[in-house]
Amino acid sequence: MKKSVFLGALTVAGLAAGAAAAGTLDDVKARGKLNCGVTTGLVGFAAPDANGNWEGFDVGMCRAVAAAVLGDPAAVEFVPTTGKTRFTALASGEIDMLARNTTWTFSRDVDLKFEFVGINYYDGQGFMVPKELGVSSAKELDGATVCIQTGTTTELNLADFFRSNNISYEPVPVETNAESQQQYLSGACDVYTTDASGLAATRASFEAPADHVVLPEIISKEPLGPLVRHGDNEWGDVVRWTLNALIAAEELGITSANIAELGAGTNNPEINRMLGTEGTLGEMLGLEADWAKKAIMAGGNYGELFETNIGEATPIALSRGLNAQWTNGGLLYAPPFR
Amino acid sequence: MSDVSFVRTEMLPQQSPPASSVGFVGWMRENLFSGVANSILTVVSGVFIIYTLWFIIGWAWSPTWNAQSLNECRAILHDLGREGHWAGACWGVINDRWEQLLFGFYPNGTEAGVADMRWRPILAFVLLGFALAPVLYAEKVPAKMIYLTMAYPFIMPWLLWGGSIWGPIMVAAGFVIGYIGYRVLSQLAGSLIALILSVVLAVAWWLFAAGGIAGMLADLTPALGLEPVESRKFGGFMLSITIGVVAIGLSLPIGIVLALGRQSDLLIVKSLCVGFIEFIRGVPLITLLFVASTLLNIFMPPGTDFDIIMRVFIMVTLFASAYMAEVIRGGLAALPKGQYEGADSLGLNYWQAQRLIIMPQALKISIPGIVSTFIGVFKDTTLVSVIGLFDPLNLTNAIRADSDWNGIVWELYGFIALLFFVFCYGMSRYSMYLERKLRTDHH
Numbered sequence: 001m002k003k004s005v006f007l008g009a010l011t012v013a014g015l016a017a018g019a020a021a022a023g024t025l026d027d028v029k030a031r032g033k034l035n036c037g038v039t040t041g042l043v044g045f046a047a048p049d050a051n052g053n054w055e056g057f058d059v060g061m062c063r064a065v066a067a068a069v070l071g072d073p074a075a076v077e078f079v080p081t082t083g084k085t086r087f088t089a090l091a092s093g094e095i096d097m098l099a100r101n102t103t104w105t106f107s108r109d110v111d112l113k114f115e116f117v118g119i120n121y122y123d124g125q126g127f128m129v130p131k132e133l134g135v136s137s138a139k140e141l142d143g144a145t146v147c148i149q150t151g152t153t154t155e156l157n158l159a160d161f162f163r164s165n166n167i168s169y170e171p172v173p174v175e176t177n178a179e180s181q182q183q184y185l186s187g188a189c190d191v192y193t194t195d196a197s198g199l200a201a202t203r204a205s206f207e208a209p210a211d212h213v214v215l216p217e218i219i220s221k222e223p224l225g226p227l228v229r230h231g232d233n234e235w236g237d238v239v240r241w242t243l244n245a246l247i248a249a250e251e252l253g254i255t256s257a258n259i260a261e262l263g264a265g266t267n268n269p270e271i272n273r274m275l276g277t278e279g280t281l282g283e284m285l286g287l288e289a290d291w292a293k294k295a296i297m298a299g300g301n302y303g304e305l306f307e308t309n310i311g312e313a314t315p316i317a318l319s320r321g322l323n324a325q326w327t328n329g330g331l332l333y334a335p336p337f338r
Numbered sequence: 339m340s341d342v343s344f345v346r347t348e349m350l351p352q353q354s355p356p357a358s359s360v361g362f363v364g365w366m367r368e369n370l371f372s373g374v375a376n377s378i379l380t381v382v383s384g385v386f387i388i389y390t391l392w393f394i395i396g397w398a399w400s401p402t403w404n405a406q407s408l409n410e411c412r413a414i415l416h417d418l419g420r421e422g423h424w425a426g427a428c429w430g431v432i433n434d435r436w437e438q439l440l441f442g443f444y445p446n447g448t449e450a451g452v453a454d455m456r457w458r459p460i461l462a463f464v465l466l467g468f469a470l471a472p473v474l475y476a477e478k479v480p481a482k483m484i485y486l487t488m489a490y491p492f493i494m495p496w497l498l499w500g501g502s503i504w505g506p507i508m509v510a511a512g513f514v515i516g517y518i519g520y521r522v523l524s525q526l527a528g529s530l531i532a533l534i535l536s537v538v539l540a541v542a543w544w545l546f547a548a549g550g551i552a553g554m555l556a557d558l559t560p561a562l563g564l565e566p567v568e569s570r571k572f573g574g575f576m577l578s579i580t581i582g583v584v585a586i587g588l589s590l591p592i593g594i595v596l597a598l599g600r601q602s603d604l605l606i607v608k609s610l611c612v613g614f615i616e617f618i619r620g621v622p623l624i625t626l627l628f629v630a631s632t633l634l635n636i637f638m639p640p641g642t643d644f645d646i647i648m649r650v651f652i653m654v655t656l657f658a659s660a661y662m663a664e665v666i667r668g669g670l671a672a673l674p675k676g677q678y679e680g681a682d683s684l685g686l687n688y689w690q691a692q693r694l695i696i697m698p699q700a701l702k703i704s705i706p707g708i709v710s711t712f713i714g715v716f717k718d719t720t721l722v723s724v725i726g727l728f729d730p731l732n733l734t735n736a737i738r739a740d741s742d743w744n745g746i747v748w749e750l751y752g753f754i755a756l757l758f759f760v761f762c763y764g765m766s767r768y769s770m771y772l773e774r775k776l777r778t779d780h781h
Binding site for chain 2: 039040041042043044045046047048049050051052053056077079080081082084085088089091092093094176178181182185186201202204205206207314315316
């Protein structure tokens with residue numbers, strides 16, 4: 001069996017090599033499934049439930065793209081990736097897109113030859129301390145012991161922050177988020193630092209969340225977004241405009257509740273263009289006319305995705321903050337659908 | 339004179355030993371309280387053990403089996419008046435996720451249009467028990483069961499991955515063709531030529547005929563097959579056991595061949611074996627897994643999807659084989675030279691001598707080392723979590739990523755440790771049984 005599978009795999013490899021040149025969009029359509037890279041588990045962003053169905057904010061992005069391209073939000077093969085395997089998985093073509101809370105940085109975009117299609121969550125590194133410490137600002141943390149995940153950008157940001165403020169700290173290196181929670185709760189470190197969304201999720205899991213405060217300072221910019229391989233611009237456009245459609249839908253007031261009604265035609269030409277009742281935007285992308293409608297119906301618009309997975313009604317209870325629409329003082333600003 | 343005697347003439351009746359040196363009290367005096375220092379140590383360790391057990395049992399005894407989330411566990415314990423970080427375990431997570439920890443993402447009937455297929459891995463592992471019986475307990479089961487053992491390597495992949503039944507049958511047919519070819523050819527030509535030709539015959543069958551014929555037969559009889567299941571659905575203990583069984587099952591024969599190759603007089607064979615063993619042993623398993631997961635992808639044409647679990651099988655098997663080869667070489671080195679000379683003097687050829695004289699003794703000597711390697715390989719399967727496969731340890735991360743269970747650590751790791759302990763302890767006890775059974779020194 002092994003041998004035949006091996007040989008079979010080699011044959012498939014040969015065939016697939018020929019097909020790969022056709023472009024990711026055609027590959028996905030031919031396969032009938034989108035291979036979407038996600039994390040192996042991050043609260044609110046991607047996690048399998050007891051039956052193995054993936055749920056979360058990043059997962060919603062994958063499902064929206066699958067719905068736009070294939071018409072079926074369930075036509076996704078979720079490929080769990082770790083921080084170490086994510087980029088090779090994308091570069092080698094094992095996955096078609098990566099939606100795995102990955103920070104958009106210069107070197108990842110330019111040197112690693114990826115294309116970030118946009119930003120679906122503006123995050124930043126923050127600090128959490130026990131309330132009894134009586135600290136109200138990160139600048140008062142001189143001499144504190146800090147639990148920090150090794151080998152991450154958070155580690156470097158922390159060093160930069162303390163150096164530029166001329167204060168000292170003692171790092172307690174930990175490997176995983178679960179370990180740092182245990183260390184922090186047992187008092188092995190005074191301060192716990194990671195992305196603000198992670199801090200909120202961690203704090204929500206504590207027995208007495210009110211005994212811990214998240215300090216106001218955000219010491220880094222962590223724009224998280226989906227990314228695709230360099231050089232396949234048609235596919236990049238599909239993912240980029242799916243994300244833009246979700247954001248614009250919120251701005252235009254298109255929700256999963258009223259989309260069927262709006263999809264029949266409205267007085268607003270931009271909604272009509274987006275939902276495919278006017279113009280040929282879908283055709284330009286190589287998709288069907290109602291691609292954006294399907295993408296929005298998969299899990300709702302950006303705001304709905306946010307509220308169901310990480311919003312204030314969930315245990316994680318993140319406020320929109322920077323992730324509000326530009327009309328509400330946030331940074332979300334989708335280019336026009338024209 | 340007088341009959342006064344100073345020598346006792348009759349025997350005194352035997353008396354029972356003093357009460358303080360027999361029974362439980364005597365045992366305690368002898369073993370636990372035989373001196374001041376030992377008494378102090380006994381008391382101190384006793385207190386320590388009782389305190390630890392009290393703590394652990396108090397924590398584990400927690401009526402939270404039906405809780406739906408960590409907060410619900412806390413509410414239940416709060417109602418019982420138990421507070422704090424160590425108030426009690428939250429067993430609801432095990433109740434909610436034990437099936438996932440055992441089967442990973444194997445179809446469980448909740449997905450629309452996909453049946454519950456978990457009977458397949460269960461059947462595969464039950465059959466594994468039967469297939470191993472003739473090997474492990476040769477004298478206690480009917481000899482005919484060895485046919486099941488021979489068929490098992492083809493049944494297991496079919497059950498786990500599904501697909502048409504003709505695939506595994508055609509692969510098995512290759513072995514039959516090779517065997518028949520060897521029998522026929524060895525009467526016409528020398529045994530070495532027959533061996534080489536029959537291997538070529540079998541490989542040719544696999545390469546050029548097996549796939550096509552299996553495909554044709556599968557089209558003719560589509561009913562004779564199981565629903566295919568992708569490797570990505572494998573997870574939890576099922577993944578660990580599958581990797582462990584494949585690596586253990588293949589590494590022993592490969593290890594024996596490598597060990598013999600290393601002792602061979604043929605220069606090329608010897609240097610190939612030494613090079614392979616030293617290279618693999620010089621590299622950490624985690625590196626090999628990264629090569630399997632990332633580097634192979636870069637070398638292969640873009641868009642290639644060479645099954646990740648198959649890559650892991652190959653790497654773990656190679657790794658285990660190199661260690662196995664050295665363990666068996668140890669057994670070979672421990673055999674006195676007289677055994678080899680005795681085999682020669684009986685006129686046995688190389689393979690006969692190995693099969694009848696050398697290997698039975700060398701393997702017997704190596705049993706503890708072989709079983710340690712097996713146990714090590716089984717535990718090393720958890721390393722696949724670094725390349726994103728959902729072994730039980732990586733699943734704990736995924737489970738914690740559910741906001742219901744975020745923050746649960748000990749319950750999950752305790753459950754996993756318990757299951758690993760059962761398997762590893764079982765293997766270890768079996769090796770001790772085997773050593774006793776094969777003991778020939780009659781002490």
